[in-house]
Amino acid sequence: MSLYRTELRRLVKRRFVRYLTLAGLLVLVAVAIGMFVTNERIGPAQRAAAEQAAERDYRQNVESAQQYRAECERVAATGATSERGFPADCSTITPTPRESFQAQWYLPATFDFQEEFSTALVIFAAVLALVVLLAGASFVGAEWSSGGMMNLLLWQPQRLRVLLTKLAALLTGVLGLAVVAMAAWTAAFWGIASQRGSTAGMTSGVWQSFGLTGLRAAALVLIAAALGFGLASLGRHTALALGGVLGVLVIGQFGVGMLLSMANVRFVEAWLLPTYLLAWMEKKVTLQNYDACQASYTGNCEAVTMDITWQDSSVLLSVSLVLVLGAALWTMRRRDIT
Known part of the structure; x- marks a missing residue:
């Protein structure tokens, strides 16, 4: 029996992954329903x-x-x-x-597909990335905690091949979920715009821009799944991935943000992860410092700005992915199963 097909079937059969995916999809459905209810076609x-x-x-x-x-x-x-x-x-x-x-x-709120669908894609990517990060961590973490990984390595003793095959199965399942969910998400918001807003101005260039944003959203979802998988592999437990996420959110975001604010550091947002994730999705985020200004040719005092681009975000995501997966593969090859 193919190891890849076995792992893919195991991913689909895991109840935690099923329930977690269902919960994430229900959140997206709730967002879509909320957008439908709170918007209105203007006549x-x-x-x-x-x-x-x-x-x-x-x-x-x-x-x-x-x-x-x-x-x-x-x-x-x-x-x-x-x-x-x-x-x-x-x-x-x-x-x-x-x-x-x-x-x-x-005028009442109305959903303009051309203007607002990019924001909907950001919401989609954020919810699905969190879901697959936890699913990826659980997929490999449960194997270690239950002893299933040790039994699997008795059948297939090539450690790196086993781990990479599990990762490939995870990414395949996540990609399939992302493609289907994104197609449904797009159709749902097109229906919302048709009934509760406007679909005017949708040229081929706009669709191409949305397509590229969708590709970045899919890439972010895959990276989140791989990071969750890598973190759980390092600690051989799902809790390590969850602890890493909480550490980044609590210590890395709130703690560092407060510390930098107290130190009067310019552009505190440039040190926070959500800024780079948003820049990845929207191609660029412009930060403004209202405590300092530069004189314009009109004599007005304009805020100093700093641009965070998707290229900056790609470097951060790539380095994080290489470090986490590289460390997971290295430890897998180095350790013995006991």
Whole structure:
């Protein structure tokens, strides 16, 4: 019997992997349902209601300004405007211009596929990456803790071949899940945009951009699965991968972030992992430092910026993957099964 097919079947049959995958898919379904419920297609009725709401707020603003000015003039007659907080010249109290009440600000939320689907892909990648990281850790970690790995090595004593075959089976299953789930995710949000928003402006260039974002999402999911697999292989237990994730989130993110903030380090976000994951998905993240500025040609003080690109993220992800998997393979070859 093929070792690869055996491991692939074992991956599919694991109850923890099944339940975890189901939970992740249910989270994605809940997100899609929430987007459907909270968005609305904009038509003539919605635009008319927005115009009425803008006009109503403008009239209320005019009425409030008139009442405030009348009160100011009444107090000014007693000469106590400064004591009551009114300006010295009550004529400066004027209502906000009508142009400040734009009808578009009163329109209900609507899902524009061209503008917002990239954000939906980021959510998809984040949820699925967490799921497969835990699934990958459990897939190999349970084998060590239950003694199944030792029995397997008696049947197939080539340690590296066994570990790499398990990894290949894991990545194959994860890739299949990612492709099917992403196709369903795209179809679901296309339906949401058709019923509760707009699908206008979808050119071939936009589809190509979404396709590249989808490829980066799939790559991130595969990397997460491999990292979870590698961490659990190093510690020979699923708990090591979970502890590593918690350590990165709690110590590496909150702790380091607070420490750098207290030290007044510029661009604290540049030291945090989520920034690089977001840059990987969105191609670039621009950080801004409002504590420092640089003079522009107009004389204005503009915030200093720093760009984190997907190339920077690819270096971080590649180095992490090589270190974790390399260490897992090295320890597998070095240790004896006892």
